[in-house]
Amino acid sequence: KAGVTQTPRYLIKTRGQQVTLSCSPISGHRSVSWYQQTPGQGLQFLFEYFSETQRNKGNFPGRFSGRQFSNSRSEMNVSTLELGDSALYLCASSFDSQKQYFGPGTRLTVT
């Protein structure tokens, strides 16, 4: 089976812009989670989707949003980018909502 894929792999944006990141889960997985990884804060949970429904959301401002489509693919959006949003954004998919498999991540740099 193909693993979790994320696009794009690298992104450079300017403060104030918005960005959309995409994640395709492993075939058959209906749960998709997003995490932000930074050197200072480590791995932090953003949100989780299952069958197009957000089931949990982490402690991030409303500028961070996401959605899931009927084919389980997911996108996350960050509006009004800030320098502190520079991070590796990781997507993980799961069949049973516990064992999660991560993609390679999207490296976002905000200048």
Next chain:
Amino acid sequence: GENVEQHPSTLSVQEGDSAVIKCTYSDSASNYFPWYKQELGKGPQLIIDIRSNVGEKKDQRIAVTLNKTAKHFSLHITETQPEDSAVYFCAASSPGTYKYIFGTGTRLKVLA
């Protein structure tokens, strides 16, 4: 709030020696504990996991132990090899939360 502490932050061992990484969780409802290995430029890779109804699990050179009473779990790597060098993360998950709380990571260096 929910928290997972992980120690040590860095660990250097000689090739062939064993490595042990320890984590402590705060949420007594946690019932699933995965371990991930992250190499430079890659996403975390699931290497082993354990559920709260099991005390120990082994997969070749890797083992995980869980002490529910003390809320501790540990990763044991035996006969370490240079390719084991990476950052290792522990995590804990509680029923119905659909999320992991991660530890802060351990950078393991295996010296040849």
